[in-house]
Amino acid sequence: MAKxxxxxxxxxxxxxxxxxxxxxxxxxxxxxxxxxxxETTQIKTNSGISLQTDDVVANLxxxxxxxxxxxxxxxxxxxxxxxxxxxxxxQDMLEVIKTFDDNNKILVGHCAAALLYDNLEIGKGKKVxxxxxxxxxxxxxxxxxxxxVVDGNIYTAQTENSISALLPNLLKALK
Amino acid sequence: MAKxxxxxxxxxxxxxxxxxxxxxxxxxxxxxxxxxxxETTQIKTNSGISLQTDDVVANLxxxxxxxxxxxxxxxxxxxxxxxxxxxxxxQDMLEVIKTFDDNNKILVGHCAAALLYDNLEIGKGKKVxxxxxxxxxxxxxxxxxxxxVVDGNIYTAQTENSISALLPNLLKALK
Numbered sequence: 001m002a003k004x005x006x007x008x009x010x011x012x013x014x015x016x017x018x019x020x021x022x023x024x025x026x027x028x029x030x031x032x033x034x035x036x037x038x039e040t041t042q043i044k045t046n047s048g049i050s051l052q053t054d055d056v057v058a059n060l061x062x063x064x065x066x067x068x069x070x071x072x073x074x075x076x077x078x079x080x081x082x083x084x085x086x087x088x089x090x091q092d093m094l095e096v097i098k099t100f101d102d103n104n105k106i107l108v109g110h111c112a113a114a115l116l117y118d119n120l121e122i123g124k125g126k127k128v129x130x131x132x133x134x135x136x137x138x139x140x141x142x143x144x145x146x147x148x149v150v151d152g153n154i155y156t157a158q159t160e161n162s163i164s165a166l167l168p169n170l171l172k173a174l175k
Numbered sequence: 176m177a178k179x180x181x182x183x184x185x186x187x188x189x190x191x192x193x194x195x196x197x198x199x200x201x202x203x204x205x206x207x208x209x210x211x212x213x214e215t216t217q218i219k220t221n222s223g224i225s226l227q228t229d230d231v232v233a234n235l236x237x238x239x240x241x242x243x244x245x246x247x248x249x250x251x252x253x254x255x256x257x258x259x260x261x262x263x264x265x266q267d268m269l270e271v272i273k274t275f276d277d278n279n280k281i282l283v284g285h286c287a288a289a290l291l292y293d294n295l296e297i298g299k300g301k302k303v304x305x306x307x308x309x310x311x312x313x314x315x316x317x318x319x320x321x322x323x324v325v326d327g328n329i330y331t332a333q334t335e336n337s338i339s340a341l342l343p344n345l346l347k348a349l350k
Contacts, residue, residue, distance in 0.1 A: 015194030022222035047197035051226040
């Protein structure tokens with residue numbers, strides 16, 4: 001049976017990244033639910049389009065056991081993460097990511113995803129694909145120049161432009 | 176100066192396709208406006224996410240001269256196009272596409288875009304990239320197995336998974 005996926009979408013989110021995951025899940029009959037990393041389900045893409053997620057991250061917290069996989073859809077919210085790190089929705093996001101990893105569930109993400117994992121001391125000694133700008137910033141994870149990397153429960157792509165390289169392995173794991 | 180782009184989004188639209196164009200335009204400072212091929216600006220992605228476009232296609236009709244490029248973002252509305260061909264928004268879409276071509280403006284699209292062009296007798300004798308299922312259906316255009324093709328004013332990609340192959344040439348033309 002296909003694994004159930006929770007998808008985190010930051011605000012703003014890179015729409016090309018988010019929807020490469022979602023359309024692939026849809027086409028492969030993999031069940032998913034989207035959660036805004038925001039106070040409401042109304043968020044925007046980097047490109048300025050308003051969209052509505054199914055729910056907000058606050059309601060994923062405590063319900064992590066309903067899902068077997070967590071996707072982190074990166075976006076222009078991330079370069080400003082430090083100045084918003086104390087927002088409740090960001091704190092909830094970090095807790096949710098930690099809980100998925102604590103239960104050894106699959107973590108998926110591109111671009112700055114690996115930096116979040118690294119800050120949470122997730123993926124220690126595991127190779128990751130990540131944005132070239134942050135390759136030298138991660139400490140516990142092993143930054144690479146790969147387009148995509150699968151190492152244990154961590155599935156990462158360098159940017160939204162390399163999610164297509166990650167999808168075949170990811171879909172195989174989810175089906 | 177960058178060319179102004181009008182983006183048609185059918186309902187439902189493939190989000191991976193739509194947002195690969197939009198995020199690339201955003202990152203390259205190419206001005207764009209999105210138009211739903213629908214009665215309202217509230218449409219859905221194939222994957223079921225509600226999003227809001229800037230305007231509807233009815234308001235692009237008669238205002239084509241404000242734009243130099245037309246993008247057709249394909250989606251699951253298209254397999255059912257025949258049964259909805261008489262809807263005003265679809266008639267408006269066809270008129271708009273024809274007007275852009277009549278003025279020799281750039282037409283961009285993936286998947287079934289070339290079939291629409293072909294039905295409108297656009298792109299006669301020009302090579303196109305298009306979904307493999309419809310390669311043999313086009314009559315005036317020359318269907319190919321290419322990931323992406325630029326022939327004159329017609330820029331096409333085989334599916335949403337090959338837009339990345341089209342983008343470098345497209346962005347060069349738009350900047």
